Structure formats: C-alpha cells, structure tokens
Amino acid sequence: MKLYHTSNFEIPFPDILHSREHLDFGRGFYLTSLREQAEKYGQRFLRKGEEAFINVYELDEELPGFRNIIFDAYDSRWLDFVTACRKGQNHESYDIIEGGIADDQVFDTIDLYFSGIYTYEQALDQLRFKHPNHQICITNQLLLDKHLHFIESIKL
16 A cells, blocks of 8 residues: 655655654554645645655565554544544553544544533534544554655655
8 A cells, every 4th residue: 555654754664653643543653644634744844944855665565464443434433543543641552553533624523622611422413414534543663764765755
C-alpha cells in the first residue's frame, strides 16, 4: 500500500521517538493513503515560509504478528479511542491504527465535548455528518523498520 507523510524535511528512516504525544491515535508515525490530503497538509509548512516534503512509502500488505484496529466512521468507538489518546489515557495497545483525522471541523466537536458544552450523544450526532478522511498511525518501531519502505521524497 502506498502511503504519504508530509513534513518540513525528508524522512527516509521514520521513528517513533520523535513523534508527539496526545494526538488522535497517540504517539506514533502518521501517514495517509490520500496524496491530496498530504499535499494539502504541506501547505501549512509553506504558509510559514518553511519547506514542505511529501515522503512516499510502501507498506507491506502482509504484517503477521502485528495488531491493528480500523475505524471506518466517526462513531462511538472512534470518539472513545481519540478521547483517551488526546487525554493521554492508557488504552488497548495496537501496532497500526487506521481511521479518520480529527481535523479542524471534527476537532471543534471534540473540543466542545471535552469542555462539557456537548454531551457524548450530541458529539456523536455532530460527527455522524462528517465523512472521515484518512490516517494511519504506526506505533511500533519494529514494524516501521521492517515493513515501511521509503520510496522517495517530493518537494512541494
């Protein structure tokens, strides 16, 4: 599977060590299968006067022994998981987590839920109208080293 990671530099050897905590799916290396989404994210760097690179990778199809979870929709499973990760709470451990991004519009709903303005049910009601975009978070360094292969870096 071809995947993209946008950054302000080339990343031929991704690692977990440099990733931030408290993101949608916790600490890990984030990618997307949507090139357009990667290009759009690159505009954030360009607007700040920085360079932007789309790093292109190939992820092996067969990943024996690794645990994954897929969120197909912005539903209660996704909301519970993202809420726990963003709060830094422990949750069941996975090597690959795949699902929608809490982008600006989605994060507004989550923020209103965190602040107590929206109830859990109201947040879910708002989220059901959102079409998920795509992200994959790899949380296992061994998986990155053995199964994610750098192809090229494209400067925007």
